[in-house]
Amino acid sequence: MRQDPVECVFQFLCSSNNNIKRIEKMVSVLESYGSHLGSAGGFEFYQFPSIERLASIAETELRQAGFGYRAKYVVGTAKALQGKPGGGEKWLSSLRQMELGAVIDALCTLPGVGPKVAACIALFSLDQHHAVPVDTHVWKIATRYLMPELGGMSLTPKLCNRVAEAFVAKYGKYAGWAQNVLFIGELSSQKVPSAVDGTAPHAGKAVKRKRVKKDLPISGGIEEK
DNA sequence: CGACAACCTTCTGA
DNA sequence: ATCAGAAGGTTGT
Numbered sequence: 206m207r208q209d210p211v212e213c214v215f216q217f218l219c220s221s222n223n224n225i226k227r228i229e230k231m232v233s234v235l236e237s238y239g240s241h242l243g244s245a246g247g248f249e250f251y252q253f254p255s256i257e258r259l260a261s262i263a264e265t266e267l268r269q270a271g272f273g274y275r276a277k278y279v280v281g282t283a284k285a286l287q288g289k290p291g292g293g294e295k296w297l298s299s300l301r302q303m304e305l306g307a308v309i310d311a312l313c314t315l316p317g318v319g320p321k322v323a324a325c326i327a328l329f330s331l332d333q334h335h336a337v338p339v340d341t342h343v344w345k346i347a348t349r350y351l352m353p354e355l356g357g358m359s360l361t362p363k364l365c366n367r368v369a370e371a372f373v374a375k376y377g378k379y380a381g382w383a384q385n386v387l388f389i390g391e392l393s394s395q396k397v398p399s400a401v402d403g404t405a406p407h408a409g410k411a412v413k414r415k416r417v418k419k420d421l422p423i424s425g426g427i428e429e430k
Numbered sequence: 431c432g433a434c435a436a437c438c439t440t441c442t443g444a
Numbered sequence: 445a446t447c448a449g450a451a452g453g454t455t456g457t
Contacts, residue, residue, distance in 0.1 A: 222450090222452090222453045222454080223438090223439080223453085224439090224440065224441060224450080225451085226440075226441075227451085228452080271438080271440090272439090274438050275437095275454095278454085317454065317455090319453060320454095321452075340452045361431085362432090363432085388452070392452085
């Protein structure tokens with residue numbers, strides 16, 4: 206995707222301990238702080254607001270808009286970015302030249318950004334294709350297929366790293382994207398209670414079928430190009 | 431370093 | 445209809 210890093214940071218800031226529908230709603234609230242670009246196809250388009258604009262928002266305003274405890278993260282991260290050498294925008298894109306570990310560490314200095322969100326930002330906007338965000342779903346996948354001996358344990362930061370390493374060992378330099386495919390398959394929105402044959406859903410018809418889970422849907426490394 | 435509660439709010443599954 | 449638990453975690457103790 207190579208998303209714009211500023212957008213990416215604030216979008217994933219909204220994602221912690223949250224569900225997709227609400228995340229989308231919150232992101233659209235953030236967008237509304239940017240300048241209106243126009244409308245097309247029934248959608249309104251906005252320039253994503255600048256770091257300066259985001260830093261100027263009152264935390265209470267975001268709370269009122271339904272951000273919950275993430276309101277202070279948005280304002281806090283905007284302000285923290287302003288304080289980075291050369292400004293937040295430049296600082297973020299400079300991370301593209303760094304090692305993954307250093308990128309994660311740097312991003313984790315922002316309030317509300319932990320290892321998982323940092324990995325998402327690194328993968329989706331900072332060219333770190335081997336960044337593997339380990340969340341509750343990926344943890345389930347890992348303990349089911351890759352590291353069954355870890356089943357039942359709680360997901361500690363150290364174990365996060367082991368899971369990420371296991372994904373890289375299996376899928377190679379694009380492990381982050383493999384993770385993304387597996388992650389989406391794990392979402393409850395992609396599943397249904399009955400069904401059994403693993404047939405792909407009909408295009409256009411909202412027929413959902415549950416994938417039969419026997420082995421990892423993706424086997425072997427991802428080919429280069 | 432690991433475990434654990436707290437945190438806002440909405441949606442889901444039983 | 446209702447309600448505990450989960451939801452693309454992070455932070456402080």
